[in-house]
Amino acid sequence: MTEDELKQQSLYDYLSEALRGQGAVDLRWAALRTPMDPYWMQTSLPEVEALATQLLDDAEFRAIQLGTWLDTPDGQLISSAVLTLLPPAYRPETKLLVEALQLAAQMQQDAGKQRAGRVLIGSLGVAALIAIARL
Numbered sequence: 024m025t026e027d028e029l030k031q032q033s034l035y036d037y038l039s040e041a042l043r044g045q046g047a048v049d050l051r052w053a054a055l056r057t058p059m060d061p062y063w064m065q066t067s068l069p070e071v072e073a074l075a076t077q078l079l080d081d082a083e084f085r086a087i088q089l090g091t092w093l094d095t096p097d098g099q100l101i102s103s104a105v106l107t108l109l110p111p112a113y114r115p116e117t118k119l120l121v122e123a124l125q126l127a128a129q130m131q132q133d134a135g136k137q138r139a140g141r142v143l144i145g146s147l148g149v150a151a152l153i154a155i156a157r158l
Contacts, residue, residue: 090131
């Protein structure tokens, strides 16, 4: 299996649990939209940014590492995992979930770049101190 296939499978597993209400992020609102379900009368869906932040707060989601400091997966990987779980009738929920996952991956990548930058600056500072100490 390639790295992208492993990420897609991990994302699929994560989302399938979340859509059943298991795990730290409860996504049952995205799959339970029939008159017999408690989310049927829900008038609005969560905001993309709020859902992305909620996903990033979950250690299990972060462990999938959709967004590394080097790259983020293409939209196809994320869309494919979501579309496998949600039928076409759930188009608004699917669109929201894909956008939130893409934003969360981008936010995770940005955080990784910031950490890498701090490590680089710290390393340069240590190297400069060593160079000064040798003088």
